[in-house]
Amino acid sequence: MTTATVEALSPATATRIKPIAHWHDRLSQLLLLGMCLALVVFLLAPLAMILVKSVQDRDGAFVGLQQFRDYFDTPALRQSIVHTLSIAGAVTAITVPLAFSFAYALTRSCMPFKSTLRLVALTPILAPSLLPAISFIQWFGTQGVLKWTLGGASVYGPTGIIISSVYAAFPHALMIVLTALLLADGRLYEAAESLGTPTLRRFFTITLPGAKYGLISAAMVVFSYTVSEFGIPKVIGGNFNVLALDIFKQVIGQQNFNKGAVVSLVLLVPVLVAFVIDSTMQGRLQAQFSSRAVPFAPKPKPAFDVAMLGFCVTVCTLLLAVLGMAIYTSFIKLWPYDKSFSMRHYTFGLVDGGVISAFFNSLEMAFFTALVGTVLIFGGAYLLEKTRGMSALRALIRLLAAIPMGVPGMVLGLGYIFFFNHPDNPLNVLYHGMAILVISTIIHYYTSSHLTAVTALKALDNEFEAVSASLKVPFYKTFFRVTIPVCLPAILDIGRYLFVNAMTTISAVVFLYSPDTKLASLAILNLDDAGEIGAAAAMATLIVAASTTVCVIYAVVTRFLLVRTQAWRRPVTV
Amino acid sequence: MPQAAASKDSYLKLESIRKTFGKFVALKGVGLAVERGELVIFLGPSGCGKTTLLRIVAGLETQDSGSIVQGGRDISRLPAMQRDYGIVFQSYALFPNLSIFDNVAYGLVNRRKGRDEIQRRVSELLKLIGLPDAGRKYPGQLSGGQQQRIALARALATAPGLLLLDEPLSALDAIERVRLRGEIRALQQRLGVTTVMVTHDQEEALSMADRVVVMNHGVIEQIGTPEQIYREPASAFVADFVGKVNVLAAVAEGGGRLRVGRLLLEGAPGAGALSTGARVSLYLRPEDVMINGAAAAMPNTASAKVTKVEFLGAFCHVTVELAGAEEQPLLINMSRHAIDDMKLCPGAALSVGLPPECMRLLV
Ligand SMILES: Nc1ncnc2c1ncn2[C@@H]1O[C@H](COP(=O)(O)OP(=O)(O)O)[C@@H](O)[C@H]1O
Ligand SMILES: [Mg+2]
Numbered sequence: 001m002t003t004a005t006v007e008a009l010s011p012a013t014a015t016r017i018k019p020i021a022h023w024h025d026r027l028s029q030l031l032l033l034g035m036c037l038a039l040v041v042f043l044l045a046p047l048a049m050i051l052v053k054s055v056q057d058r059d060g061a062f063v064g065l066q067q068f069r070d071y072f073d074t075p076a077l078r079q080s081i082v083h084t085l086s087i088a089g090a091v092t093a094i095t096v097p098l099a100f101s102f103a104y105a106l107t108r109s110c111m112p113f114k115s116t117l118r119l120v121a122l123t124p125i126l127a128p129s130l131l132p133a134i135s136f137i138q139w140f141g142t143q144g145v146l147k148w149t150l151g152g153a154s155v156y157g158p159t160g161i162i163i164s165s166v167y168a169a170f171p172h173a174l175m176i177v178l179t180a181l182l183l184a185d186g187r188l189y190e191a192a193e194s195l196g197t198p199t200l201r202r203f204f205t206i207t208l209p210g211a212k213y214g215l216i217s218a219a220m221v222v223f224s225y226t227v228s229e230f231g232i233p234k235v236i237g238g239n240f241n242v243l244a245l246d247i248f249k250q251v252i253g254q255q256n257f258n259k260g261a262v263v264s265l266v267l268l269v270p271v272l273v274a275f276v277i278d279s280t281m282q283g284r285l286q287a288q289f290s291s292r293a294v295p296f297a298p299k300p301k302p303a304f305d306v307a308m309l310g311f312c313v314t315v316c317t318l319l320l321a322v323l324g325m326a327i328y329t330s331f332i333k334l335w336p337y338d339k340s341f342s343m344r345h346y347t348f349g350l351v352d353g354g355v356i357s358a359f360f361n362s363l364e365m366a367f368f369t370a371l372v373g374t375v376l377i378f379g380g381a382y383l384l385e386k387t388r389g390m391s392a393l394r395a396l397i398r399l400l401a402a403i404p405m406g407v408p409g410m411v412l413g414l415g416y417i418f419f420f421n422h423p424d425n426p427l428n429v430l431y432h433g434m435a436i437l438v439i440s441t442i443i444h445y446y447t448s449s450h451l452t453a454v455t456a457l458k459a460l461d462n463e464f465e466a467v468s469a470s471l472k473v474p475f476y477k478t479f480f481r482v483t484i485p486v487c488l489p490a491i492l493d494i495g496r497y498l499f500v501n502a503m504t505t506i507s508a509v510v511f512l513y514s515p516d517t518k519l520a521s522l523a524i525l526n527l528d529d530a531g532e533i534g535a536a537a538a539m540a541t542l543i544v545a546a547s548t549t550v551c552v553i554y555a556v557v558t559r560f561l562l563v564r565t566q567a568w569r570r571p572v573t574v
Numbered sequence: 575m576p577q578a579a580a581s582k583d584s585y586l587k588l589e590s591i592r593k594t595f596g597k598f599v600a601l602k603g604v605g606l607a608v609e610r611g612e613l614v615i616f617l618g619p620s621g622c623g624k625t626t627l628l629r630i631v632a633g634l635e636t637q638d639s640g641s642i643v644q645g646g647r648d649i650s651r652l653p654a655m656q657r658d659y660g661i662v663f664q665s666y667a668l669f670p671n672l673s674i675f676d677n678v679a680y681g682l683v684n685r686r687k688g689r690d691e692i693q694r695r696v697s698e699l700l701k702l703i704g705l706p707d708a709g710r711k712y713p714g715q716l717s718g719g720q721q722q723r724i725a726l727a728r729a730l731a732t733a734p735g736l737l738l739l740d741e742p743l744s745a746l747d748a749i750e751r752v753r754l755r756g757e758i759r760a761l762q763q764r765l766g767v768t769t770v771m772v773t774h775d776q777e778e779a780l781s782m783a784d785r786v787v788v789m790n791h792g793v794i795e796q797i798g799t800p801e802q803i804y805r806e807p808a809s810a811f812v813a814d815f816v817g818k819v820n821v822l823a824a825v826a827e828g829g830g831r832l833r834v835g836r837l838l839l840e841g842a843p844g845a846g847a848l849s850t851g852a853r854v855s856l857y858l859r860p861e862d863v864m865i866n867g868a869a870a871a872m873p874n875t876a877s878a879k880v881t882k883v884e885f886l887g888a889f890c891h892v893t894v895e896l897a898g899a900e901e902q903p904l905l906i907n908m909s910r911h912a913i914d915d916m917k918l919c920p921g922a923a924l925s926v927g928l929p930p931e932c933m934r935l936l937v
Pocket of ligand 1: 595598600618619620622623624625626627718
């Protein structure tokens with residue numbers, strides 16, 4: 001009775017056992033299907049429409065590549081490509097070293113005030129991209145205080161676009177490089193030190209290679225940010241043409257949607273290339289640091305620390321000077337003639353001008369984007385990571401969730417016009433309403449939020465769902481009782497991210513608003529066009545104030561949660 | 575010795591379970607029966623399919639083919655929610671944001687039991703696992719071993735008919751592991767709950783199980799009591815995997831005699847049935863080898879030379895070369911006292927006896 005019981009393999013004719021699906025499984029699979037459908041309708045279909053439109057003429061007749069030929073035969077348009085790429089190249093070349101030095105100071109020196117400096121360095125995220133453009137006009141424009149520093153050169157044009165973009169892109173680069181440097185393994189430095197490796201050599205043999213993927217990833221993000229940016233060149237670009245502006249001019253100015261589709265496909269190319277490189281780098285970054293690294297603890301070196309502090313204070317001063325100028329402009333009578341304090345840009349310019357409704361529209365849009373977006377994105381990520389069955393569908397959803405990162409807002413917005421403004425589309429009731437603004441913004445910022453949610457969910461034990469099934473507790477009960485409470489910090493983070501971006505976004509929504517749903521960032525464009533730079537600055541200030549308020553609320557709530565739950569949550573240190 | 579057919583009323587019966595992941599065959603048609611109240615342990619090297627088999631029993635994976643009957647009910651196709659078991663994972667999977675009380679009560683709350691009843695049941699369980707005062711703490715505040723017991727209490731709370739444990743002790747340190755072995759076994763016997771446990775630790779399997787199922791590469795190599803697995807390994811794999819063993823290459827000489835090198839051995843069980851010239855492997859545990867005085871009265875004796883003495887704490891491994899079979903070193907377990915008494919050191923001579931009743935021949 002000790003012989004092995006090895007039975008014959010089941011005959012080839014035997015059919016695979018089909019498990020009886022519990023209605024819980026069916027429910028989660030149904031929801032997953034709905035999620036996939038939503039991504040197809042609100043992401044894939046609009047993008048596909050751009051492809052279709054690019055090979056049609058205005059009347060909808062198929063013309064093959066004729067429009068592309070026309071495009072490349074127009075010297076002004078061709079020139080935009082060169083302009084766009086060189087601007088983006090310059091912005092990347094300035095921003096990434098700047099961000100790296102800043103992150104290096106934060107992680108490798110013992111300078112004081114680190115958290116304050118870091119906070120200030122991230123403030124540009126709170127502002128719409130139009131804010132630095134307005135601010136630099138005040139500093140260096142026709143009537144700028146510092147105009148003389150430019151010699152005879154004008155800030156309107158490439159100079160203005162580059163410095164404004166560096167301001168706007170800096171925090172994005174900083175966060176990526178900071179993460180890469182924070183993840184570096186302290187043991188490598190200890191080993192190097194014990195071997196007597198000189199500082200400079202340590203920098204080139206450990207720090208730089210360790211941060212390589214982070215640096216490349218940051219460069220790609222800055223590059224595609226600048227390529228996709230439309231507000232900055234609109235305000236401070238003068239007659240300097242870039243691709244994003246060309247789309248705007250073709251669509252809004254000339255109502256030539258098909259040409260707009262062609263330009264947006266041209267714009268898509270560099271962004272997609274950058275996106276693919278970035279994804280590859282992110283993958284390697286994860287792999288490089290998946291093992292448990294010991295965090296690096298810097299030792300005080302007075303001269304180095306003081307130098308680093310000097311650098312960071314300078315950068316922060318410059319950043320605050322940009323933000324401060326916009327706020328200052330909004331509170332004085334008339335730059336540069338009457339600098340006395342005045343609320344007239346708010347009272348007269350915004351309220352009496354009837355523009356203030358745009359701010360409330362923005363608040364409403366950002367609120368719903370944060371609320372609906374967080375529920376859908378976190379819920380979707382949960383279904384994707386923690387339920388079972390339909391593995392092919394899951395792979396498709398993962399792919400779809402990664403796409404928005406590689407699609408500039410203008411391209412998405414144009415796709416929405418094509419798809420939702422189509423008379424035969426039953427969904428065209430959405431068009432021109434608040435809903436389409438909310439949906440497009442959720443989709444536009446989907447990828448980052450989705451990744452935040454997935455990371456948080458992956459940190460949970462994989463067997464929670466199995467345990468609750470064995471205890472006969474429905475999966476949704478465990479979702480509400482365990483998954484959500486444990487992931488609450490990440491959920492709040494997603495909400496804050498969506499809110500702030502919805503307050504400042506401009507590129508996708510510029511094609512989608514109606515007079516009733518005009519947003520604050522769009523109002524800034526119009527005010528600037530009308531020469532009302534004081535009122536524009538006031539509106540930008542209101543956006544910053546709203547974003548800041550939400551971030552402060554987020555910080556307070558998170559702190560409170562951590563205190564309240566510290567009994568079970570081991571404190572997380574950054 | 576054919577496997578005794580699973581008795582009609584075995585509590586859990588698996589038949590021809592086959593499972594593939596893509597092209598990889600994880601389980602090649604395995605069958606076994608677990609009796610009511612029994613503790614059965616799946617033992618095998620990492621990656622042999624133990625966890626997969628356990629998850630199939632739990633309904634967390636679906637077998638490609640084969641059937642599962644639990645308590646007379648065919649559960650082959652049932653979803654996990656409709657099966658009757660409690661499970662403890664290697665990671666414990668305790669809910670970090672719920673107190674110990676809420677963790678243990680998790681499955682009870684859903685059954686619309688009264689508050690008092692839940693309260694009573696949870697205290698009873700916490701007392702049972704020896705942590706009566708832990709209710710208000712959180713999992714993160716307990717040690718690994720305590721968390722493990724909480725996970726056990728949570729799995730037992732709803733009084734399931736079957737308890738499944740996947741490497742429940744492997745995340746613990748050595749001392750705690752040994753203590754919990756005994757505790758789990760005692761608890762299981764007290765409650766009489768039918769239990770299937772998975773481990774790759776042979777000592778754990780031998781010390782806890784009623785019966786051990788030795789697995790390798792998706793196949794069951796042997797099912798038997800710990801004694802049978804150790805004393806009568808059914809295959810070379812089992813003999814190698816469970817405990818230390820000497821493997822000597824032997825040739826049948828006819829008349830029940832075997833030749834190892836130039837040494838002739840007799841009396842090995844089953845040797846008489848071999849045709850002359852057949853090559854077999856002779857398995858002999860190191861602790862079964864006799865020496866000097868004890869060896870004198872034995873049929874298979876040989877003189878030997880010590881080549882190595884390895885100190886292992888409670889006992890020692892002595893490696894010797896048998897005169898006539900020098901190329902096949904033999905390992906012997908001896909107590910430290912015996913070694914001191916005989917002043918054994920490399921180069922020392924002794925006589926060795928190989929008891930035929932302890933030999934096992936495998937092809
Ligand atoms: N979900 C899965 N997909 C693919 N292969 C799997 C999966 N689960 C297990 N395997 C493979 O099946 C084999 C058996 O796994 P497992 O049952 O976990 O082994 P163990 O005996 O160590 O518990 C392993 O080779 C493993 O790689
Ligand atoms: Mg396993």
